[in-house]
Amino acid sequence: MARKNLDPSSSPRALLGAELRVARERAGMSQAELGERLFVSGTFIGQLEAGTRRMHLEYAKQIDEILGTDGFFARNCVAAAESKYPDHFAEAAEAEARATAIREYAPLTIPGLLQTEAYARAVCRAYQPTAPERVIDELVTNRLDRAALLAEPTTPLLWCVFGEAVLRCEVGGPGVMAEALKHITALIRAHRIIVQVIPFRAGAHAAMGGSLQLLASDDGPTLAYVQGNGTGQLFDDPATVSRHSLTYDLLTASALSPAQSLALIESVVEGYEREAAA
Template sequence: MPGSRDLDPSSSPRALLGAELRHAREKAGLSQEELGQRLFVSGSFIGQLEAGTRRLQREYARLLDEVLGTEDFFQRNCAAAAKSKYPEHFAEAVEAETEATAIREYTSMLIPGLLQTPAYARAVSRAYQPSAAEEAIEALVAGRMERARILGDPTKPLLWTVIDEAALRRVTGGPEVMTGALRHLIGLIRRNRVIVQVLPFDAGAHPGMQGCVRVMDFDGAPPLAYLEGVDTGQLEDDPATVARYRLYFEFLTASALPPEKSLALLEAMAQDYGHEEHA
C-alpha cells in the first residue's frame, strides 16, 4: 500500500506520484472516470495526474487519500512534487511542456519564452518588474533559459509557433537585443528545430487578438490548452475547450505567412535592426 513510504524527490516526483496513483486506483478497482467522479473532476484529469503532465494540488491529494484509503500518502508527497522555481500560476504549464510531444503556440506581444535569448528575456523581465532587485531578474532569466533546454532534443517536442508581427516590431531591449533575438530565432528555424510563422499586420482580425494560444499534446495523456494573462494562467483539459483553441491555432496558421516567407521577413528585420545598432 502506498501509504507506508515517501517518494524520492530526486527521481522525478511527479512521475513517481502519478505511478503510485495509478497503482492505488487500480488496486481500488476504479477506472479513471470513476475516480474522477469521486473527486468531481474528469477522467482525463486523473489520466494527466497519472501521466505526470499535471501537478497534484493539495486539495485533490486529501481527497485521493480519503477515496483510495492511502492514509496521508498523497498529502505528504504532493509537496515534493509541487516544488518549483516558477510562479504558481505558471509552474504547472512549465511542467507539462517538459512532457509534451508537441507544442503549438501563438504569441501577440513578445517572442515565445522557449525561443528567447537571455538578453531579450532580461529586457522582458525588467519591463514586468521595473523595481525588482537585479538578483530577482537574473533568477527569472535563468528559469526561462532552463525551460529552453527541452529544445536540446533534436526532434521532441515539435514546436510550432505563430508570432504576431507586433511582437517582432516592438523594440524590446533596443536594436542590439532585437538583432540577437531574431538571429537566434533564425538559427533554430534553419536547424529545423522549430516551425515559425509570422502573422502580418495585414492579416486583419483573427482569433488570437485577445491573448496567447497554447495547445500541448502528450503520449498516453489527453491534450491540454494553456490560457495566460497578466500574473495569471490556467491549464484546461476540457476536450471541447482544447478543441476550440486548437481550431484557433489552425485559423492563425492559415492567416500567417508560410514558413519560407516568414523566415525571409525575419532575416530582413534582423538586418534592419543590425543597421540601427551600428547607426
C-alpha cells in the first residue's frame, strides 16, 4: 500500500523516525542489521528512529531501496531536515540544543551563544555586507535565540576557551566590545559559564587551524563540530571525537586560569570603555 507523505507541521523528524522503525521491523531487520547495510552503526539507526539525528537524503534513498518503501523516506527527509540555520550548521545547532555539556574553542570571535545583539549584528553584517537589512535581522534573531539555553541555571555546562584575538578585535567598535565582554564577565561572575583565554604570548597551540565545539548529551555520543568560514563538519566517530577532545584538553592547558582570564577580560573592558568615552 502506498504511503502518504508526512505532515511537516507535526514534528516531521520524530514522525520520520517512527516510520523508519515501523518499516525496519516490518522488514524483519534489527538496527544493527540495517546499519550494516548502510555502513553505519546500529546506534546511528537508533538515533534516526528517535528523531535525535537528521536523516540525510543519501541515507534516505538507500533506506528506501533496502526496505522497499517506494521513495517514502527520500520524499520526506527534506521536510524533516528543515532548519532556520545554514546547512553546514543545522545539525550542530540541534545537537547544541540537546547538549548537557558544551566545550568550545573560539579563535577570533565571541561564540554565538555568548554574543550580544550589537556584536552579532556587526559580525553578520561583516559576513554579508550587501545583504538586505531583513536578512541581517533574521540572522541576528536566530543567533540570539540559541542563547536561550543559558536561561537554565546549570545545564548545559558551557566551558569556552578564547584566543586573545577574541578580546582584541574591535568588532563593532569599542562600545560594542565593552558591552559584549561585560555580558561575558557577568555570566562568569554568576557562575554560569567557565571561560579561559589563551594569551598571545602562549605562542603555538593545538588548535591553530580553526574553531572547535564538543557537544555531550544524555541521548547519544559526544559529537565534535569543526567550523571554518561558511563551512562546518559534525563528527561522531569515536576516534575523531577523542582526538578533538585531546585538542581541547591541550588548549585548556595552554590557557590562563579562569581567574586570570576574568581579570584579563575585565582589564580589556576598561580599555574599551575609556576609548568609547573619549
